[in-house]
Structures are given as C-alpha cells and as structure tokens.
Amino acid sequence: MKRRTFLKGSLAAGVTGAAVGGGLLAPSMAFAGDAAATTDPYAATSVEDALKALGITAEDSDKITVTAPDLAENAAVVPVEITTTLDSAEEIIVMVSKNPTVLVAKFKLGETADHGVKCRFKVGKSGDVIAYVKAGDKYYTAKKAVKVTKGGCGG
Amino acid sequence: MAKFKTRLKVKMKDGKVNVKAIMSHPMETGRRKDKKTGETIPAHFIKDVVVTANDKPVLTAEWSIGVSKNPYLSVNYAGKSGDKVKISWKDNKGNTGEAEKTVK
Numbered sequence: 001m002k003r004r005t006f007l008k009g010s011l012a013a014g015v016t017g018a019a020v021g022g023g024l025l026a027p028s029m030a031f032a033g034d035a036a037a038t039t040d041p042y043a044a045t046s047v048e049d050a051l052k053a054l055g056i057t058a059e060d061s062d063k064i065t066v067t068a069p070d071l072a073e074n075a076a077v078v079p080v081e082i083t084t085t086l087d088s089a090e091e092i093i094v095m096v097s098k099n100p101t102v103l104v105a106k107f108k109l110g111e112t113a114d115h116g117v118k119c120r121f122k123v124g125k126s127g128d129v130i131a132y133v134k135a136g137d138k139y140y141t142a143k144k145a146v147k148v149t150k151g152g153c154g155g
Numbered sequence: 156m157a158k159f160k161t162r163l164k165v166k167m168k169d170g171k172v173n174v175k176a177i178m179s180h181p182m183e184t185g186r187r188k189d190k191k192t193g194e195t196i197p198a199h200f201i202k203d204v205v206v207t208a209n210d211k212p213v214l215t216a217e218w219s220i221g222v223s224k225n226p227y228l229s230v231n232y233a234g235k236s237g238d239k240v241k242i243s244w245k246d247n248k249g250n251t252g253e254a255e256k257t258v259k
Contacts, residue, residue, distance in 0.1 A: 042219045077223045096221055100186065104221025110212040110232070114171060117214065118229035122184075122221050 041103050047095055047130065050103045054093070058132050061086065061140035066131050068144045075148045078123045082131045083116030084140075091134035092117060097143075098127030123148055163254035165240045172234035172258050174206055174213065176242050177227050180252075184220040201226060204244045208234050234258060 044050035051057070067081040082092055092107040099122065107117050115133075123129065123146050130143040160179040165172055178201060185198025204216040206228075213232045234240075236258050243253035 079227075099221050100184075101220055104219055106217040108212075108215040108217075110206075110214060112208065112211065112232045112234060113213045114231035114233070116231065117216075118227070120223040120227050122223055 042101060044102055045100060047097050047102050050095060054103075056093075056132060056139050058139035058141040061133070061142060064131055064133050064140060064142035066129055066142050066144040068129050068146050070145070070147060072123055072146050072148045075124065076122050077120050078129075078146060079118070079120050080129055080144075081116065081118045082133075083114075084131075084133045084135075086115065086133055086135040086140060088135045089115040089133050093132040093134075094119075094121065095130045095132070096121060096123050096127060097130060098123070098125035100124060159250055159252045161242060161244070161252040161254040163240065163242055163256050165238075165256045165258045167236060167258060168231070170233075171231045172208070172238060172240070173229065173231050174208075174240055174242070175227070175229045176206075176254070177225060178204075178244055178252060179225050180246065182220065182222060182224045182226065186220075199246065199248055201244050201246045204228065204242065206230060207241050208232060208238045210239075210241075213240075 041050050041053035044053050063086045064082070064084045068078060072078045082094065090109055092109065094105045095102045096104055104121050105119065109115065121129070126147045128143040128145050130141060132139050132141045162177045164175040180201050181199055182201065183196050183199040185195065187196045188194065189196055198220060200220050200222070201218050204218065205212065206214040214230045216228070238258040239255060240258060241253065241255040243251065245251045
C-alpha cells in the first residue's frame with residue numbers, strides 16, 4: 001500500500017529525526033525509535049508491536065480516566081473520553097487492542113489545553129481501549145474494556 | 156470542497172473554552188469492499204488535525220483509520236471570550252478543510 005511505504009520511508013525517519021533535533025526524545029529513546037523505523041506503528045497489528053514501533057514503555061496509572069461505554073451500541077462509532085490529572089501531560093496516544101490496526105490516534109496537547117480529549121473511534125471486536133499519556137519523559141497508561149455485540153444489538 | 160464540511164462550535168464553560176468539531180469525512184479504512192464490484196475501497200482518512208486559538212496550538216492530532224466516520228472532536232482549553240479558534244485538517248489524499256469561530 002502506498003501509505004505504508006510513504007510512512008516507512010519518510011515519516012519514520014522524518015519524525016524521529018525531527019524529534020531528536022527538537023530534543024524531545026532522550027538519546028536512548030531515539031535509538032529505540034531508529035530500531036523501530038523498519039516497522040510502521042500504524043501498521044502494527046498488536047499492542048506490543050505498536051508500542052515497540054513507537055518506542056514506548058508505559059506504567060499503569062490511576063491518574064488517567066478512559067470513559068467509554070461498557071457495551072458499544074454501534075461498534076463503528078464508540079464515544080471515548082480520555083482525561084488525566086497528570087500534571088505535565090503533553091501527549092495522548094489511543095489504541096484499540098482488537099482492531100486490525102491498533103493505533104488509532106495521537107493527540108498532542110498545547111500549553112493551554114485541558115488534559116483531556118473526546119473523540120469517537122471504531123472498535124472492531126470486544127477488547128480494550130487503551131490510553132497512553134506522556135508526562136515529562138515517561139508514559140503512563142490506563143484502559144477500559146469495551147464489549148461489542150455482533151449485529152450491534154445493545155441487549 | 157463542499158463534500159467535506161467542517162463544523163465548529165466554541166463555547167465558554169466553567170471558565171474554559173470548549174471546542175467541539177465535526178468533520179464530514181468518509182474515513183475509509185481500506186479494508187471494506189464494494190459490494191457490487193468486489194473491489195477494495197481505497198483508504199481515505201483524515202491524518203492531521205490542528206486546533207489553534209489565536210494562532211497558538213491547542214491540540215494537534217494524528218489520526219489513523221480507527222477513527223469513526225464523520226469524526227467528532229472535543230477539547231477544552233484555558234481561554235477567554237474573543238479568542239479566535241481555528242480547526243484545520245488534512246487527509247491522506249491531500250484534501251483539506253478548516254473552520255474558524257470567535258468565542259463569544
């Protein structure tokens with residue numbers, strides 16, 4: 001697919017390069033990013049692969065709240081709200097564990113923005129909606145299980 | 156393009172500015188097939204979204220195919236009445252859209 005090659009070629013190299021240039025990443029993390037340059041995070045089919053491709057290791061945190069319905073009425077439109085009380089939250093990454101492409105969105109928060117976003121995602125199968133929040137140099141994570149019934153019957 | 160409409164609402168709420176946006180976009184995953192021809196519908200989705208207030212970034216989003224059709228986005232930021240809020244997006248085919256509103 002064209003997007004894949006495009007991302008592989010330019011984005012992987014470009015983004016990591018820019019991030020290193022901007023001093024956003026610690027050297028060790030930049031290295032992790034380089035190593036992962038061969039895998040496109042948006043092509044990752046499992047959470048582990050996506051994390052690897054992004055060069056993230058995260059620890060659980062109770063300061064992140066993922067709000068989503070327990071039972072999705074329409075799997076193609078699942079409203080999700082992610083908020084965090086982590087002080088220096090600057091980035092929110094959202095993954096849906098059972099989707100063919102797990103990584104669905106990345107949000108970079110500006111200085112004035114509240115530490116939370118609301119958005120709607122597709123959830124292919126019953127699984128977890130996982131949020132990763134970057135605060136300082138570390139990533140924190142929290143998740144919420146969403147059940148999807150076939151046929152979209154909310155019973 | 157008329158096909159891609161971007162709707163934006165900005166409102167003061169509890170001392171913060173609430174920004175809500177809906178973009179009309181098919182958000183094709185590239186996995187669906189045309190029922191008649193059996194051909195795969197190519198992926199077509201919004202990749203980058205930028206929300207700014209008075210030209211300062213509030214939120215930058217990078218999306219993939221997992222975001223629902225006609226994407227909705229809501230974010231609050233510390234702002235005041237009179238702020239100019241702007242949202243702009245770009246999809247993988249180079250289409251763009253934007254909307255601008257002033258906070259009342």
